[in-house]
Every structure is written in C-alpha cells, then in structure tokens.
Amino acid sequence: MTNYITQYTPSNSPTFASRAFGYIALTMYESVVHGYPDHYSMAGQVNGLEALPLPEIGQDYDWVLSMNAAQAQIIKDIYQQTSDENKLKIDSLEQAIFEHISDTIAPEIAQRSVDYGKSVAHAIFEWSQTDGGHRGYLKNFDKNMVHPSFPGSWKPPLYAQSFSHYPLHPHWGENRTFAKANHELQEPYMIPYDTVPGSPYYEQFMAVYKKEKTLTREEKEAAIWWGDDPDVTFTPPGHSYYIATLVVEEKNPNLITTAEAYAKTAMAVADAFIKCWEWKYQYFSERANTYIPQFIDQEWESFWPDPPFPAFPSGHAIQAAASATILEKTFGNEFVFIDRAHEGRERDEVRDTDFVPRHFNTFWAFAEETANSRFYGGIHTPQDNEAGLEKGKMIAENILALNWKHQ
Template sequence: MERLTNHFFRLCSIVAIVIVCGCSAGKKKIFAPQEVATGWADLSIYITKNTPSNSPTYASRCFGYIGLTMYESVVNGYPSYHSMAGQLNGLEALPIPETGLEYDWLIALNAGQASIIKRIYNQTSDENKSKVDSLEALFFEQISDQVDSEVADRSVMYGKSVADAIFEWSTTDGGHRGYLKNFDKNLKLPTGEGRWEPPLYAQSISHYPLHPHWGDNRTFVAKNSLIPTPELIPHDTTPGSPYYTQFIEVYEKDKALTQEEKEAALWWGDDPADTFTPPGHSYYIATAVIKAKNPELIKCAETYAKMGIAVADAFIECWKWKYEHVSERPSSFLNHHVEPGWVSFWPDPPFPAFPSGHATNAGTAATILIYQFGERFSFTDSSHVGRKRDEVRNVDFKPRRFDSFWEVAEETANSRFYGGIHSHYDNEVGLTEGARIAENVNALIWKNE
C-alpha cells in the first residue's frame, strides 16, 4: 500500500487523517453532514484501490450499490425526494421508517455505509474492514452526542436494514462475487479477421478475456438494457477505407505523441492493479465536486447514487457490446497489416476494443455531474499526484486542470487514443452511449419538481 501522501489521500480527508493516520487523544473534530458523506466516499475509493482481484467491471458494480445505499438510508427524511424502490430493475421494496417514530438520518447513513461496504467488498482485508469499523465508530460518537439513545439505536438499525436489503438484491444481479470469475478459460470466442486476439504486450498476465459474461448482468435501470448495440465500422483492410484509416490514425499519433499526451495517457490509465479503477476515478471526481460545492446531505447522497448506478450500468452495457462484436485492438490490425512487431504506448487490456470502456464510463460520469451541478466547473484533479515516475515511458504524474465536466470526459477518451489501444471511433461511440445511459438514470423520479 502506498503512503498516505500519495494519490487522493494527499488531500486532508477525514479518512486519511482519522483512519489511516489516527488522531490525537483529546482532540475532537466536529464533522458536517457533507463531511460524513464524503468521508465514506473517500473510504470506498480507498478500499477499491486496496482490494485484490478487483477490476473496473466489479468496482463499478460496488459503487452502484454503495451509492444507492447512501441515498436510500436518508431519502425518507426528505419528503420531496423519492426512493428508488419500484423504479430500479427488480427492486420492488426497501425497509421504510416506522410512522410516528423519530430517526437521525445521518446516523442511518453512517450505519448503512459501514454495512454495505463490508458486505459488497467481502474479499477485502481485515485491516480494511477495521478501517470501516473505525470510521463508523468515529462518526457515530460525534453524531449521537446530541441524539436520544433510542433514536440513535433505531437509526442504526434502520441504516443497516437498508444496506442488508440492497445487498440481498445485489446477489441476484449476475455479478455477485464476480472477482472469483474474472476470466473464463473455457470460453471460445470467434476468431479471424477483425476479431480480438490476446496481445503480446498486455496489461494483464492473463491472455483470457476479462468478464466476458458481464453484459448478461442485470442493469440497475431496465431501460439501459434496451439500448441498441452500436454499429462497428465494417471490416475492410483496403488502404484508405474507414476501417483501415481508424487504425492508421492510431499508428501516426503513436509516432508523434507529445509529452502532455503521454501524461494524459498514463493519468487516465487507472490500472486496477495500481489505482482505484476508472469508475473509482469518477467517484473521486464526484467527491471533489461535492467538497467544493458543499450541497445539502440529500444532494450529496443523490449524486453518489446517480454516479454509482450510472457507471455500473455503463460497464454492463459496454461489456455486452464488446463481446457481441469481439473487435480487434489497433495492435492486432497494425501488426498484421502495417508494421509487424508494433507495440502500443500503453499495454492492451484483456478484452475486446469496441466501444471504449473508458470513454463510456467518462461520458456517463460527465452527464451525471452536468445534470447535478451544471456544465462549468473548474477544478484540479490531483488523484495520482505522488505516484512514482514511470521511467519506461518518461512520464511524471502531474495535476491536471479542467474547466468543465465534459472536458474531463473528452480527455479521458482521448487518452486511450494516445495510448494506442483505441481508435477515435471507439471513443466517440463510448462517449455518446455513456451519455445516453446517464440520461436514463437522470430520468428516474428522484424528487418533486
């Protein structure tokens, strides 16, 4: 595990100060409701990064259930907001508060987050589970200080009952404990011209494709499962054809990469072996926005629920389309038709190309944040600052400045082109379809207008 000063923990987050470093005896910090929400988000991101056998697919699913639990643990305290029970795919009902009894919704949120994180990341270390317990105890001690003990106990039980119900629903989605079946060694994919093949220069030691059945999982939003499969450019190896040209563009860019483009390629790589994964990066950005905007608690929870649900559905749909097309990476085409032995700047991930998963996730995340906070938002992404310099590629991890959410999405998508693992078309379709997935999430009835 990297030191506290690295990555997103360079920020003085609650989790970094209290859970990782500890705090001085006798000093009691008073946490605002928003800090409780972002504190749990920080810890969710940390556990995602520091749990073995993780993947972008599985991590996206975890954020879906973690974010939804945060929202559902508090939504009944806000009369103008609506539960997702009866709106999400197969989620018919959730526990509801007893009429006439008092609840403390922040205590319920605290208990619900602790419960869902430990259950959804059951495979994480005992050390990480202890961090969850410590954060829950820290927040509870402060919040319950001014709350009647019966109300506090009732609120804890309610938050945990919501988490338990959501977890039980999660076990039926097709992705339960998906980290135990990352690769299907018995799968026979179609082969031949234009088809994906295991790369020699790979991001993973496995030459089997990652989660080939992930697209069969239940989406959170039923409408997302009905989105038509996007069309692939027809296969044609004739020089000058659209299919040929998309890969020549990758080839030419690889020979002319600027230092800034190399930095972008590595920044957005978000390799699950070293980072919090692409969906974790989206959750991180949502957290940065919430810390800057400081909205009321329900909007914090709504944002995390929307982000989690949307990126989870984005990976289900993207993976469904990937394994319907089983399309080749630029490395395969260029090695067979342009330059034998060609190697991409960034190693190939272990799954088919079209459409780009990074772009799909990025288009989804940006669309959620634009809906929640507006298009324009200036911020610096420091999530990877402190990572060890990549000596092989001559790249340092420097902060990246953005002035809009869609600018983040476009750079994320372009980074895969700079890395030599996706064509522009892969990215363009990913951004478009990702936005469509998010729009279906935004269209749910979240609150009275």
C-alpha cells in the first residue's frame, strides 16, 4: 500500500518519497517496539526525537493492530496531497486487517492497541514537520534560485525528463537527517574540471560516450528498468522498499524483525537522499549531455534523458548502496531473488527495449546494477557512481550503529 500511494500520488519526487518512506517505516517500528523488551526505541537516538507515547504498564496490546493503525495514519498524514480515493483504499485495508485480527481478542485490547498505534503515528508526524521537508511537493522547484555558473556547472539540458529549467529541491540537503552521524559525514572527492583530452575529468565523459556507442541489449534493459521515473513508478526509494518486501516475504521473520528491517532500510535511504542532495548542490556539477556535445561530439545524446538536478554524486547509486548494505547486514550477504517490479510494463518503443525482470544472487549486485544503469543511460559518469556507492554504504552503517537491540 505504501508503494501504491507513492506511485499514485501527484507531484511526487524521489526526494520527497525517500522522506515519506523514512517516517512511515520508523512509525512501523515504533508502533510495536515496546512489545519486545530486547529492542530499543529510536526516541532519544535519532535527530530531534526526544520522546514518544508509551504503552500503559500492565495492560495487554495486540501489536499487529497497533502497527496496522499506525501505518494507516502516518501514510495519510505524510501524503496529505494524495486523492480521497487513495485515502479510502488505506482505510479499507486498515479495516480489513482490523476485522481479521480483532475477532480473536477482547474489544478493549483491540481498541487500546489501535489508539496506541495512532498516538505513535501522530507524534512522529508532528516531529516530522520540523525537518525541513514537510510538504516538500509544494516546492519541488525554486524559481528564485540563481544558478551558479562556472566551468563544469550544471545546466538545464534540452534532452531531459522534466520541462523545468530549475533543479529539483535545491534545499533538500539542509533537511534533518535521521542519524546524527550522517549529518556530519564528509563530502566525497570529485575530480577537478578539465577539458584537455586524456585528463581524468575528460576521460570520465569519454567513458560515457564510448559506452553509449556499444550498449548491449542487457545494458539497455538495465537502464530502463532502474529509471523509476516518479511520474509512472514508485520512485527509486520505492524500489528499495519493494526489494525489502521481497526479502520479508521470502524470509518470513517475526514482527519486530520485519519492522526493524523496513525502518533501517527506509531511514538509510532517506538520509542518503539528504546527503546526496547536499553534495549535488555543493558541487553543482554538469552531466554528459552538456559536456560531451561541447568537447567530444556535438551530435551526441544520452540513451536515457537527464533528470532535473546536478550530477555528482549519483542518487541511484547512493540510495541503492544504503538499502543493500542494510539488507545484507540484516539478512546475510547472499539472497537469490528476482525483481519483478516493472514486469508487464509496455515496451519502451523510444529506446526499442523491453522491461525484463532482473535476477540477483546478492544484495550488493542489485546496488551495483542500479548504479551502472545510470552509466548505461549516459546520465552519470563512473565517478558519480563510485562516490554514491561508497557514501551510501557509510550512511547505512551509521543507521545500523544506532542501538536497536540489547547485545
């Protein structure tokens, strides 16, 4: 349901979606954590969240009902702009689960559980409004922004995903991270600008140029699969949430392990987008669609259209590395799975390529293919991806370092 609402809510973006998943999944965890004495709440640990409602001492709760009520509430709170039809879908799912569970427990326990879940959701939503990204869909593009202009600076391309000549969410990097340690993370190194053939910077774009000339069918399939355009999909953060769901369905862990896996994944991805956007606007770096036509081949166009924001580092790479690291540390290095997220989508006639499900044997393999897909698409250089993968892993490790469980 969370992925459905993400896909079918207007004015969404990867940045806002990452934030939404972070709060929704943390709410999932906090709505059940006090039913498991060996686990710690994130209250007092994550940035600015001092306290949350506590269950009544000595009273019984049904934690599935608590989670159910909390999820329904927080999704509607975070996605205020979604349609009334979508809100009815959320309510319908909440009611169906309530009826299924409540038949077997006392009415007062059921009501107490629902009330507690909603109180947690309300408290987390109230806290969320102070992070800098509240209702971020109302300010996707800052029309008052003055573009920095220097050799190698980002410029709105002619061949792009968006009609906007203003970059997406230029202030997103100022938002509050979930993990305090992620706020302090050092920026990645970027190769200095150069137009001399053979220089390290030039060779980054030459690699993109050469790859576009030799794309295989499999590489084209990867490029369109991981596009996750927010206008037609559940966005890149939603794709990571989808993969977490595949793991949960396969492994079938208990309630708290499930909630913990979602919370860690979504919070890591949310922090990855904040840091990535901070660095994107710090460097304000160009993409291949402006550099290659100017210095290598004036007729060149990328296989995939440019997204409306600066290049370095790669958002796809950083968020995929963050989620893969979390899932790897939670469920083990090796996990064989088939990603069917876009199975059945109509063939991409513009690029003469089909949507073909992806097969992976490890979580890191999905992170690497996600990063490489942007290189195949011609919208990221190797250094964009390398920096993204490296920093995404660090961001995830800072989420994992929070006190989740008694050792």
